[in-house]
Amino acid sequence: MSQIITLEQLKSALDEKLSQGCRVAAPVLDGEFASFKEITKADQGSYEPRVAMQNSIKEFFFPKHETLFTFVRQGQDVVLTDAPDFEVDQIVVGARPCDAAALPVLDPLFGWDYQDRFFQQRRAKTTVVSFACVKSDAHCFCTAVGGSPENTSGSDALLFDLGDGSFEVRVLTDKGKALFEGKTTDSDKTGQSCDAPTVDFEVDKIADWIRANFASPLWEKISLRCVGCGACAFVCPTCHCFDMVDEGSYNKGKKVKNWDSCQEAMFTLHASGHNPRGTQGKRQRQRLSHKFVTYPDKFKFYLCTGCGSCSRSCGQMFGVRPTLEALDKEGVKAGQ
Amino acid sequence: MENELRNAIRELFANQGVGVAIGYGRVGVDGAVGAVFVTSPDDVDQLVWNNECRQNLAVHLTRPEVKALGKIAIVCKPCDARAVVVLANEAQIKREDLVVVGVVCEGIRNVKPDGSTSDKDYPKCETCVQHVPANVDVVIGETSKGEALDAKNAEVATTAGHQAKLAKLRAMSAEERFQYWRDEFSRCVRCYACRQSCPLCYCNRCVADKNRPARIDTSASLKGNFAWNILRAFHLAGRCVGCGACASACPAGIELDLLNLTLANAAKEHFGFVAGTEVGAAPLIGTYDRDDKEEFIR
Amino acid sequence: MSTETKAPDAFEPKIVAFVCNWCTYLGADLAGTNRLEYPANVRIIRLPCTGRIDFNLIVKAFEIGADAVLVSGCHPGDCHYTAGNFHARRRWKLFRELLDTVGVDLNRVYFSWISAAEGAKFQSLVTEIVEKTKAMGPYQEYKSIVAES
Incomplete structure (x- = not known):
């Protein structure tokens, strides 16, 4: 026996939550582009499983810019005010399984030595409703990093598009239960996801190669x-580097946390002018090492869910999958 | 045309002391076209030319990683070749140290949100009139669609755009x-x-x-x-x-x-200024004319 | 300068004027010494030359709450640095077009040539800008993107 919900019922469930003051984010279509956005009416969203998204759901947990505290100069004093706690309930609907899977990957990072209340509060307040994939494309490689088109990791409920305007609902957590309880009907229909994307490389072997080949000239070659x-x-669901800067004037302003990327030369530029990662090869080595060696060594997760967003959005036709394939072909399999 | 291009680049490796040829190749996911950096005449067959050659390769001319590879030969579409002219006019590259291989271009396909190639042209290519590259060292290919742009017929250049x-x-x-x-x-x-x-x-x-x-x-x-x-x-x-x-x-x-x-x-x-159409042109904003328009100034 | 006599909730626009040190600033000074009255809504920022006035300062002025911006310098031919205002003129001609496409209200961006002798011109232009801006109301659009940031 399965549980199903129609698209209309799903929308009215979201509208009900919106009317209760809940924040809802869903895929919104803009021409050919689909991106996750906050919506004010369920109708603004587009509810079908998608492969290509212009952003990931991480911005609802780790926004592209976020105020940490504000400051005001009052006479001789400076008054600091912490940013308020995140107190509204939030629902992210329409996540790809590879988007949702990034959340458990990021949990240990934001709760390791420093407890990042900004991430943790959003995490606690958010219900993630994912759609099982109905198709994959050449950029997808979730299978290589332990995922699948119906990966449940990080989701509170997983919906299967039945193709008839309804979804099979598989509730995974209490948060998912709270959202769907009483909204679904019994059925004997069950949904199915697409076949898992195929890959012909093994991430573990590439990780071993990366460990042993820090100084390989291959890095420069493939990164040109x-x-x-x-x-x-910035489209990656797992990349989490940020920069903290002051904005405002002498008299008042705020400290903000903004997304940053290790691929930009400024990322490691020292005040002296020296840059330890002065070339793009070194910066790509950092990106790949962090994703497949240092992060798993520390937190047991690959810092990659195989969603393929990086290569889909790269203007230079680069990204993690092409890099892994190049390392596999020219490094691992060539025995270099 | 692809063979013509490859032969021309081979010839440059043999006779002009080129250290790296920057061109297009099938390097991305599913054979998507991106930049390749050919450093040996044996690898010239990696080069391709088709209507998916989207990137402006001139971006690589000022990068230290690329300059370290030796004398550069670069494949340029007509619009990209104008960027080389501006780079030289602004003293960012020495034009004489560079070989520009211009390719005749009849339009480039747009890219879809999922990274794949659309069946429609780039909006800017739909109205483009510059099909033959100007101010290049070698021209590869032919077209019946129009002539190279130089300073004389520059007034048409900005119709290339949406x-x-x-x-x-x-x-x-x-x-x-x-x-x-x-x-x-x-x-x-x-x-x-x-x-x-x-x-x-x-x-x-x-x-x-x-x-x-x-x-x-x-x-x-x-x-x-x-x-x-x-x-x-x-x-x-x-x-x-x-x-x-x-x-x-x-x-x-x-x-x-x-x-x-x-x-x-x-x-x-x-x-009356069109960027990148005139070798040696002074930068528009770096110069002035006593008779410039000022109807908006009180 | 006049004292602002106003109803408590009347809209008093903030006008930022970027002026050159050698002509318009002295023109404004002359307006003062001649006791020519102009509204106190204008905040004058003195810079060496209109050629120095980065376009980004206009954007910045709107960011910090300006309802209109004036950029003013020496008449053509009078520049203390020979050609700063010629460079500025060409730059503003292009920059206005960009602002227009972006949708910044060009009725809130003014350019003028005001010499050290033209105290009266400074008075009348600033008065006119303030009156027109009052009629248009606060620059809500730019203020709203700042408020949401």
Whole structure:
């Protein structure tokens, strides 16, 4: 016996939550582009499983810019005010399984030595409703990093598009239960996801190669076409580097936390002018090492869910999958 | 044409002491076309030429990693070749140290949000008139679609752009335009893909990266994004050649080239200036004329 | 300068004037010494030359709450640095077009040439800008993107 919900019922459930003051984010279509956005009416969203998204759901947990505290100068004093706590309930609907899977990957990072209340409060307040994939494309490689088109990791409920204007609902957590309880009907229909994307490389072997080949000239060679923007990192559901800057004037302003990317030359530029990662090859090595060696060594997760957003959005046709394939072909399999 | 291109590059390796040839190859996912850096005549067969050759390769000319590979030969579409002219005019490259292999181009296919190739041309290619590259060392291919652009027929160059879209935008009220950009810029994540993919954004340190004092907000907030996008566009005033690399690289799909096209149109209309069409031309904003228009000044 | 006599909730626009040190600043000074009255809504920022006035300062002025901006310098031919205002003129001609496409209200951006002898011109232009801006109301659009940031 399965539980199903129609699209109309799903929308009215979201509208009900919106009317209760809940924040809802869903895929919104703009021409050919689909991106996750906050919506004010359920109708603004577009509810079908998608492969290509212009952003990931991470911005509802780790926004592209976020105020940490504000400051005001009062006479001889400076008055600091902490940013308020995140107190509204939030629902992210329409996540890809590879988007949702990034959340458990990021949990240990934001709660390791320093407890990041900004991330943790959003995490606690948010219900993630994912759609199982109905198709994959050449950029997808979730299978290589332990995922699948119906990966449940990080989701509170997983919906399967039945193709008839309804979804099979598989509730995974209490938060998911709270959202769907009483909204679904019994059915004997069950949904199915697409086949898992195929890959012909093994991430573990590439990780071993990366460990052993810090100084390989291959890094420079494969990275030549990368122009060093942050697009891959900013569409990535797992990339989490940030910069903290002051904005405002002498008299009042705020400290903000903004997304940053290790692919930009400024990222490691020292005040002396020295840059330990002075070339794009070194910066790509950092990106790949962090994703497949240092992060798993520390937190047991690959810092990659295989969503393929990086290569889909790269203007230079680069990204994690092409890099892994190049390392596999020219490093691992060539025995270099 | 592909063979003609490969032979020409082989010839350059043999006779002109070229250390690296920057061209297009099937390097991305599913054979997507991107830049390849051929450092040996044995690898020349990696080079391809077709209507998916989207990137402006001139962006690599000023990068230290690429300059380290020796004398450069570069494959340029007609719009890209204009960027090489501007780079040389602005003393960023020594033109005599470079071999520019121009390819005849009849339009490049647009890219879809999922990274694959669309069956439609780039908006800017739909109205493009510059099919034969000018100011290059070798021309590969032929076309019946028009002649090379030089300073003489430069007045047609800025029709290469999606003028219709811009005209529609300019016909709206200021409030509607502001709202349009507000929606667009709300998606900007400040990844600087526009800047990094632009051959003419070559500053070692961009003003957006300066923090003593910070010239503009680095936050991807509406305030910061308006300031950034105005700044980026205006620093290209009289310099942008309309290749569209910025818009094509934008992960948020913002049509940034509409801003650049505005300035290219203005440069042409008010000063008769078209960037990258004249070797040795002085930069538009670095010069002045005593009789420049000033009807807007009280 | 006049004292602002106003109803408590009347809209008093903030006008930022970027002026050059050698002509317009002295023109404004002359207006003062001649007791020519002009509204106190204008905040004058003195810079060496209009050639120095970065376009980004206009954006910045709107960011910090300006309802209109004036950029003013020496008449053509009078520049203390020979050609700063010629460079500025060309730059503003292009920059206005960009602002127009972006949807910034060009009725809130003014350019003028005001010499050291033209105290009266400074008075009348600033008065006119203040009156027109009052009629248009606060620059809500730019203020709203700042408020949301």
